[in-house]
Amino acid sequence: MELHEHLFRREAGRIVATLTRIFGVENLALAEDVTQDAFCRALEVWPFRGVPDNPSAWLMATAKHRAVDVLRRERTARTLAPELGRLLESDEKLAPAVEELFRTDAIKDDQLRMMFSCCHPRLPETAQVALMLHILCGFSVDEVAGAFVSTRAAIEKRLSRAKQTFAGSERLFEIADAPDFAARLPAVHRALYLLFNEGYHGASPESAVRVELCREALRLAALLFEHPLGATPATYALSALMCLLAARLPARLDAAGNLSALADQDRSRWDPELMAEGQLLLDRSATGPELTEYHVEAAIAAVHASAACVEDTNWAQIVSLYDTLMTIRPSPVVALNRAIAVAQREGPDRGLEEIGAIADRDRLATYPFYYAALGELELRRGRGETAREHFRAARALARNSMERQFLEQRVEACAGGD
Amino acid sequence: MSEFVFLYRSTDAASRAAMGSPEQMQKSMQTWMAWMKQLADKGHIKDRGHPLERAGKLVKGNKRTITDGPYAEAKDIVGGYTLIEAKDLAQAVELSMGCPILEGGGVVEVRPVLKTGM
Incomplete structure (x- = not known):
């Protein structure tokens, strides 16, 4: 049996998230150690016995056994999650309690809990994204550094500070609380979009790394809209936007590996599946009164996706969408993109005029x-x-x-x- | 054809160091699986063998003293074994060259199974 690509990375995120719920936020490091132990076990056993039919379940079950050992050993020595206190009073209660904590429906929400916890308001956005990549996506410090084109030391510092804040937050974010959920959701959207952009526009010279970051952002966004509270129009719009942009990834580099501008891309290389999915998600986002920047940006991406070539693009529609975007989230960069769209429709002179009229142009x-x-x-x-x-x-x-x-x-x- | 046992030995520190990030572990795993498969495809595997727990007991001498082990004093520990079929020792050694444990500083002990009745 073949291993699923990035199986260990994905499972690391899932298992650490569950163990952190069980051990408590201040024991994140312990959760990471136990996860590593489970992986070591796999590395010792699978070469001889073969890859199990359900590798994810095998790894989770192994982590569960380790967790029972740790709880047995540490329950007096450590402060574990306060809600566990009662369950850990006796050995007889422990095993069934842990069994309960590992129930499929219980672990299903753990990644979401972790995602929201990573977006702690006391953390800068860059730290939130780094933390998500590290904890939830199983990227090592070196891999996060590679993704951000930063040094190992800088990322290590950023992560350890973020982990301190994380561990000091007393408990994981409670996703069952609807008002809290809604209040933090925009920060989660923002972090996912940053993660995606790091892949899409980021500095990593390796296109494989960039594609992975985009994929991780899409995967986490999907976890979000699979949850009833997370399935908001803004979540769908963000996912739509990311799908529509990700569809262009195969054409963003030309045959020589050089960056290719939107106008010059070979659109036959755009991924039709992602385009269709993006369109579907965009349709789903069109409910309720809320209009976010993600809606508008996704709509712009959809206009591009529907044009066979740059000349066929409905530039009038794009200009009008940029007008809307300027009212929701005005910025010099948005104004610049609007001016470029104006130039496509009305010629370079008009475009330059529009650029000349950008407020805060000095910020560009x-x-x-x-x-x-x-x-x-x-x-x-x-x-x-x-x-x-x-x-x-x-x-x-x-x-x-x-x-x-x-x-x-x-x-x-x-x-x-x- | 003769039979050989591959004993996979490594120190705890070396095997931990070889683990690293989830992605690196996945790579190690893939290398192990590929190496095993390649041996199997060429008909060299008589028995895939078993992994062994690191911890156990040592029972020693006529006093039968029991100690925890072997990890306390052993430089490297047998983590598992495989029964191999090869033409001769030279070929068995050749087959062991691709073992991923070597990358992490580990050891493959290649031991011919003693032939009886000859």
């Missing part, structure tokens, strides 16, 4: 794609020399080698000059 001064947009529009106006200057400015601001390479090519595209 460090954003490479601001200068890249100016460059594209100038190039389209036939001013190669000016365009080249803009692309050079953009290249100087590139945040990673892929962006640098992409912008370098744009500089070279202006080589003909005026």
Whole structure:
């Protein structure tokens, strides 16, 4: 029997989440150790006995046995989850109590509980995302560092601080409490979107890493909408957005491995399944009065998905969606994207006019794609020399080698000059 | 064809160090499975064998003293064994070369099964 791709990583998240509920938040490290023990066991046994029919169940059952041992040994030495107190009073009660704690329906919500706990309001968003990747997605410190293109030391520091806050939170987030759930849900959406963006726009030069981050964000979002309280229009809209963007991933890099702009992508390589799923989720999001930025961004992505090529795109609709987005979540970057859409519809002169009119335009001064947009529009106006200057400015601001390479090519595209 | 036993030995520290992140463990696992499968496909596996618990008891000498073991004093512990069929010792050694335990600093002890009745 073949191992499912990333089985251990996925199971690590699931098992740590369940064990943390059982041991209590302050014993996260213990939960991680017990999980590691269960994996070691698998590594000792499976080569001889073969992979079990249900590897996930095998790992969870092994973790359960370890948990019973630990509870037996530690129940007097440690402060365990307070709600366990009564159950741990005697040996006879312990095993059936743990059995109860590992019931399928009980462990089903653990990942969700953990997801919400990671989005603790006292944690900065970047720490929330790192914590999710580490605890819930089973990424090692090195792998998180690789995903964020950061150093091991920096990530280790970020994670250990986050874990301290986490452990100090007394208990896991209680997902049964509807008002609390609704109050923290936007932060969870935000963190998932950040995680996705790290994969989609992030700096990791390895496309495999980026695809994995996007996939993890999609997986966690699915856990969210499978829960009655999590299945909100905003959750569906966010999932729709991520699916529609993820559909483009296969075309984002050209045959030579270079970044390819939306306009130049080979749309036949867009993933039809993800596009269909995104559309379905977008339809589901269209209930109730709530209109979030995810709704609008997903709608924009859906317009792109429905166009066979850049010329066929309904730019009028896209401009109007950006108008809506500017009312919900105004930002110079949104305004810039709107201006680019205007240019597609009404020509580069109008686009440059719109860019000139962006409030807070100075905040774009460090954003490479601001200068890249100016460059594209100038190039389209036939001013190669000016365009080249803009692309050079953009290249100087590139945040990673892929962006640098992409912008370098744009500089070279202006080589003909005026 | 002759029979050989592969004894897989490693220290606790070495085997822990080889574990690492879930993704690394998955990779180790895949390497083990692939190695075993490749031996089986070529007809070299007589018996996949068994993994052994690290902890046990040592019963020693005519006084039959019982101690916990073998982990207390052993540098490396047998974590499992497999019964192999090979042409000769040289081939058995050759077959052991791909064993993933070696990557983590472990040892494969290749021991011919004593032939009787010859």
